Amino acid sequence: MGLSTAYFLHKKGWEVTVLEKSDLSDNCSFGNMGYLSPSHIVPLAAPGMIEQGIFWMFDKKSPFYVRPSLSWQMIDWGLKFMRHCNQKHVDRSAGPLADLLFFSKNIFLDWAKNPALQFDLQEKGCIMYYQTAKKEKEEIAAAKLAEQHGLKIEVLDKNAAQSLEPDLPPEVIGGILFKDDAHIDPSALMRQLPGWLESQGVKIIRNAEVSGFHRNGRKITGVDYQAAGATHTLSADNVVLAAGSWSPQIAKLAGEYIPLMPGKGYSMTFGGLTKKLRYPCIFLEAKVAMTPWGDRLRIGSTMEIGAINNRILLPRAQGIIEAVPRFMPGYMDDPAFRAVYERITTATDSETLRDLVWFGFRPVSADGMPYIGFAPKTDNLIMATGHAMLGLSLGPGTGQLVAEIANGEQPSLDLTAYKVDRF
Numbered sequence: 001m002g003l004s005t006a007y008f009l010h011k012k013g014w015e016v017t018v019l020e021k022s023d024l025s026d027n028c029s030f031g032n033m034g035y036l037s038p039s040h041i042v043p044l045a046a047p048g049m050i051e052q053g054i055f056w057m058f059d060k061k062s063p064f065y066v067r068p069s070l071s072w073q074m075i076d077w078g079l080k081f082m083r084h085c086n087q088k089h090v091d092r093s094a095g096p097l098a099d100l101l102f103f104s105k106n107i108f109l110d111w112a113k114n115p116a117l118q119f120d121l122q123e124k125g126c127i128m129y130y131q132t133a134k135k136e137k138e139e140i141a142a143a144k145l146a147e148q149h150g151l152k153i154e155v156l157d158k159n160a161a162q163s164l165e166p167d168l169p170p171e172v173i174g175g176i177l178f179k180d181d182a183h184i185d186p187s188a189l190m191r192q193l194p195g196w197l198e199s200q201g202v203k204i205i206r207n208a209e210v211s212g213f214h215r216n217g218r219k220i221t222g223v224d225y226q227a228a229g230a231t232h233t234l235s236a237d238n239v240v241l242a243a244g245s246w247s248p249q250i251a252k253l254a255g256e257y258i259p260l261m262p263g264k265g266y267s268m269t270f271g272g273l274t275k276k277l278r279y280p281c282i283f284l285e286a287k288v289a290m291t292p293w294g295d296r297l298r299i300g301s302t303m304e305i306g307a308i309n310n311r312i313l314l315p316r317a318q319g320i321i322e323a324v325p326r327f328m329p330g331y332m333d334d335p336a337f338r339a340v341y342e343r344i345t346t347a348t349d350s351e352t353l354r355d356l357v358w359f360g361f362r363p364v365s366a367d368g369m370p371y372i373g374f375a376p377k378t379d380n381l382i383m384a385t386g387h388a389m390l391g392l393s394l395g396p397g398t399g400q401l402v403a404e405i406a407n408g409e410q411p412s413l414d415l416t417a418y419k420v421d422r423f
């Protein structure tokens, strides 16, 4: 979000400095599934989420989990989230999400033409597979809604699904191909984008942790950051807060509040495989996603809502990889896959899996919709966060919108659904 914003601000003539607390070798935008998902027009807060969440809380391997906590931030987020798990919210949000998803995808198509940004964009769509009549019914309803918002879909019966992906087991009864979806290699983009921005004149200060703000009335005049053991101050005309799951802490330093919780997710990437998945896909019952890039395969899942921590929960990592024999059994015959599978499923200490299991923290807003716009109490602070499971898809689009707002221009899209003070 921050780098996309820097891209568009620079393009509009701003002198841009990015303050980044890490060395930019990893964050949530690196190890995700790489989907550009116009198909995902239903926000995370949707009917059925609460019942499903409660049911899954008793399963150590489940894909969705809320870590119970008495923190005020968690309680406030939870109450707001529950209030939005209804059809009215979905109906209100689907249109704006579809618009922003397409807007952002078109920017990716444009970026892919830049020889300095090679991130393997493939427009193959994404297939949602189901194994039960209940999921089939739900997904067909979701596909119909998507069609109403201009998406191209194809309902696949069992034979059609098998002919697209011959390795599917007989338990898969069908799927929906969302033809507008695409996928990229997110780590490739994240490795190249900083260097390219710097070559264009954007200043990126790595290992610089934002630690405070100087204000004059309703305006921020300077940003404090810690770097090399000292406090530095940078003056600013406008400040964009795009710190993912860390955004609430930084907002607080500026006297602002945003209801947002980290949603930890895991992925594992396998290389040197002989077996090749043809299409990116999601196995709906298990909520496990798989993305192929040549001889590499990434598997990802899990939304663990709770404070940021660096633990790998072994049962969850094992739960993800155990989905492979159930949904893509052919991989078990691939020695490269099998070796890693056995290491993960027989591990007794998650610390031994740090080289195999990646995790990141999705910034999950309290209604599943991003926060894009000016902060309520600060005239020159723009928020660009809360994108939950869609932050890669929505990054460039959000960046362009933020730059338009900073310039005082009429934004390309209506931003009402993303207002920071909407609760």
Ligand SMILES: Cc1cc2nc3c(=O)[nH]c(=O)nc-3n(C[C@H](O)[C@H](O)[C@H](O)COP(=O)(O)OP(=O)(O)OC[C@H]3O[C@@H](n4cnc5c(N)ncnc54)[C@H](O)[C@@H]3O)c2cc1C
Residues within 6 Å of the ligand: 001, 002, 019, 020, 021, 022, 026, 027, 028, 029, 030, 031, 032, 033, 034, 035, 036, 037, 208, 209, 210, 211, 242, 243, 244, 245, 246, 250, 263, 264, 265, 266, 267, 300, 301, 359, 360, 361, 362, 363, 384, 385, 386, 387, 388, 389, 390, 391, 392, 393, 394
């Ligand atoms: C398993 C998994 C799969 C996913 N798959 C997809 C997908 O297929 N498609 C999709 O669209 N989305 C996907 N997502 C979601 C997506 O990855 C996130 O929404 C997105 O990466 C969030 O981007 P961000 O820029 O907001 O946050 P981040 O990428 O986390 O960036 C925030 C940055 O702020 C920095 N920061 C924090 N505090 C400070 C501070 N005090 N000072 C300076 N810097 C600071 C951090 O170091 C970090 O670099 C997935 C997420 C997960 C976990």
